[in-house]
Amino acid sequence: MKFGRRLPKQPFTSLQSPVMESDIRDPDLAESGAVRMEWDARQMPVLHSIKDRFARERPFRDLRVAVCLHISTKTANLVTAIKSGGAEPVVCASNPLSTQDDVAASLAVHHGVPVFAKRGEDPDTFNRHLHNVLESNPDILLDDGADLVTTAHRDHRRQLDRIIGGTEETTTGVNRLRSMVRNGDLTIPVIAVNDSKTKHLFDNRFGTGQSALDGILRATNTLIAGKTVVVCGYGWCGRGVASRVRGLGGQVIVTEVDSIPALEAAMEGFRVLPIDEAAALGDLFITVTGNRGVIRRDHLEVMKDGAMLANAGHFDVEIDVQALDALAIEKRSLRPNVEEYALANGRRLHLLGEGRLVNLVAGEGHPAAVMDLSFANQALAVEHLVARHEDMPPGLYTLPDEVDREIAGLKLESMGLAIDALTPEQQDYLDSWR
Ligand SMILES: NC(=O)c1ccc[n+]([C@@H]2O[C@H](COP(=O)([O-])OP(=O)(O)OC[C@H]3O[C@@H](n4cnc5c(N)ncnc54)[C@H](O)[C@@H]3O)[C@@H](O)[C@H]2O)c1
Numbered sequence: 001m002k003f004g005r006r007l008p009k010q011p012f013t014s015l016q017s018p019v020m021e022s023d024i025r026d027p028d029l030a031e032s033g034a035v036r037m038e039w040d041a042r043q044m045p046v047l048h049s050i051k052d053r054f055a056r057e058r059p060f061r062d063l064r065v066a067v068c069l070h071i072s073t074k075t076a077n078l079v080t081a082i083k084s085g086g087a088e089p090v091v092c093a094s095n096p097l098s099t100q101d102d103v104a105a106s107l108a109v110h111h112g113v114p115v116f117a118k119r120g121e122d123p124d125t126f127n128r129h130l131h132n133v134l135e136s137n138p139d140i141l142l143d144d145g146a147d148l149v150t151t152a153h154r155d156h157r158r159q160l161d162r163i164i165g166g167t168e169e170t171t172t173g174v175n176r177l178r179s180m181v182r183n184g185d186l187t188i189p190v191i192a193v194n195d196s197k198t199k200h201l202f203d204n205r206f207g208t209g210q211s212a213l214d215g216i217l218r219a220t221n222t223l224i225a226g227k228t229v230v231v232c233g234y235g236w237c238g239r240g241v242a243s244r245v246r247g248l249g250g251q252v253i254v255t256e257v258d259s260i261p262a263l264e265a266a267m268e269g270f271r272v273l274p275i276d277e278a279a280a281l282g283d284l285f286i287t288v289t290g291n292r293g294v295i296r297r298d299h300l301e302v303m304k305d306g307a308m309l310a311n312a313g314h315f316d317v318e319i320d321v322q323a324l325d326a327l328a329i330e331k332r333s334l335r336p337n338v339e340e341y342a343l344a345n346g347r348r349l350h351l352l353g354e355g356r357l358v359n360l361v362a363g364e365g366h367p368a369a370v371m372d373l374s375f376a377n378q379a380l381a382v383e384h385l386v387a388r389h390e391d392m393p394p395g396l397y398t399l400p401d402e403v404d405r406e407i408a409g410l411k412l413e414s415m416g417l418a419i420d421a422l423t424p425e426q427q428d429y430l431d432s433w434r
Contacts, residue, residue: 022108022115023129025101033076033106040073040368045414046376046407047081054085059383061086066138068130068148069169070098070360071117074371076107081379082142083111090136092129093117094144094169097353098360127151134159140382141166141188145314146173153185164389165189167381169374171204171235172290172314177396189392191381193374196399198407200236203374207366208359209240212286212312213248215363219337219352220308222284225249230282232275233289234261237312241286242270253278255294279303286358287311287318297323305347310358319355337362376407 041048054060065087069075079089091113093099099119107113114136116129130147134156141148141163149166152159165188168174174194180186193199216222229250231242242252242265255275256262266272273281279299283306287294290313300323311318325331328341337358339351353361365371380403385392412419422430 022104022113023118023132024104024108024115025118027105027109029102030105030109031102033073033100033102033104034110036100037073037076037103037106040371041077043368044074044077044372044375046372046410047077047379049410050376050379051077051081051084054081054379054383058086059386062088063139063386064088064090064136065140065142065382066133066136066148067091067142068094068133069142069144070094070365071104071107071115072098072100072360072365073103074365074368074375076103076111077368078375078378079107079113080111081375082382083113085379085383087140087382089113090133090138091115091117092133093121093126094147095357095360096121096123096126097356098365100364131155137162139164140385141190142169142378142382143167143173143190144169146176149173149186149188149190150176150180153180153187160187163188165191165385165392167191167193167378167385169199169378170194170314171200171237174396175290181396186396187394189385189389189394189397191385191397191399193377193381193399196377196407197404198373198411199377203366203370204236205240207240207370207374208237208288208312209244211359211363211366212237212241212288212310213244215312215337215358215361216284216286216308216310216352219310219335219358219362220350222308224284227251227283228253228281229284229286230255230275230278231270232285232287232294232318233291233313234265234270235288235290237288238265239268241288241312242268245286246270250284253281257289257291275299282307284308285310285319288313289318290314292317293320294318296320297327300324300327300343300349301345303347303349306350307347308350308352309355310352311355312358314357316354316356319351321351321355324349324351373407373411376410377403380407 071093099117101119104115104117108115116132130151174192227250229245230253232255234254252270254265254270254272280302327343330342334340337353341349
């Protein structure tokens with residue numbers, strides 16, 4: 001049985017509407033964006049090799065790919081890889097505060113990619129940009145947080161008939177899509193890139209582990225050594241954050257709602273406490289749960305003077321910023337990305353990056369070397385969709401295991417590392433129950 005829209009045999013063109021003008025901050029920033037993209041491209045050898053193959057094989061000829069990701073140097077390298085494969089990408093931001101305006105400018109000016117993203121855009125502009133991208137008649141949706149897929153299902157249902165599928169970058173997006181599947185609402189196939197081992201085992205853990213701390217340090221220049229750091233959520237990101245805090249000499253307290261990761265954290269040597277108890281102890285709080293209301297009014301009220309609050313989960317709902325606003329008698333900006341809230345009880349709390357993804361708001365996001373793996377997955381997921389979408393009924397998919405291993409193998413090779421191969425005897429031994 002075949003599903004979805006069948007793409008015509010080559011040559012075909014699906015570009016049925018003219019691409020609109022970009023909406024970016026300043027095209028004159030393009031040079032700076034180009035140089036920074038070049039720097040990061042050097043750390044992305046796996047994506048680079050895929051890009052070279054795409055340029056030869058042109059698997060996406062004349063397909064329009066809507067891209068909703070953090071507009072960073074790494075994303076720009078993914079976008080140019082997809083473009084090398086013959087696609088026409090159209091780009092918007094997955095977060096209003098993570099856009100790097102010089103990268104947006106370079107994509108638009110040097111690569112002719114329509115970009116709808118300005119750092120600090122207000123919620124209306126952010127939403128309008130999502131609609132701009134969907135109105136370009138995309139064939140494929142490339143998402144980070146499922147905003148494109150959910151907006152298409154809510155407001156652009158006619159477009160859905162022509163969309164062959166999508167890909168999803170992050171845990172929160174995959175959670176939203178799982179909910180759509182449970183409710184019978186998802187009408188296209190989506191590949192959960194986050195669920196590839198070469199994505200979450202590396203990007204979420206080592207990427208978020210390093211970049212969340214990087215963002216916090218850039219914002220505050222605080223000393224982690226000797227501080228009590230409360231890490232809320234011990235999933236893939238939480239494991240990375242907790243281990244990096246420990247590496248810098250911080251004392252980690254983990255809060256969890258699931259007994260298994262909580263036990264794992266305890267056996268890893270971290271103190272495990274309910275947030276109600278941890279709230280009064282922390283000097284620094286880092287939320288990475290993908291959930292909402294993790295730090296609430298009750299917790300804010302008992303925090304120490306000078307406590308800092310940062311979020312590295314996808315949405316800005318993990319720390320209850322409204323409660324913080326309500327408790328504050330005065331608020332002022334102390335440094336870029338550091339807001340001081342003076343409470344009636346005389347204590348001062350410091351919110352970093354407005355409670356949005358601290359690694360992207362106060363830093364540059366993950367290092368390119370780890371995004372090499374995530375975006376190799378994205379690039380191959382788009383290729384997989386184009387080749388296989390007719391055999392993919394609506395639902396959530398993961399990339400085949402061999403793709404994961406191919407990406408890991410290419411990364412090892414680029415690092416100059418080799419591994420052993422099974423001997424025939426070893427293979428027989430493993431295959432035999434005797
Ligand atoms: N900052 C980044 O660049 C970045 C990168 C990857 C993922 N993310 C985002 O980070 C979040 C976490 O991702 P993950 O891959 O670690 O997810 P995960 O599912 O592996 O882990 C989340 C953990 O949080 C726990 N949790 C849920 N509610 C909680 C609560 N109220 N208190 C304490 N713990 C709670 C869960 O039990 C789980 O163990 C998601 O929103 C994801 O999209 C951010």
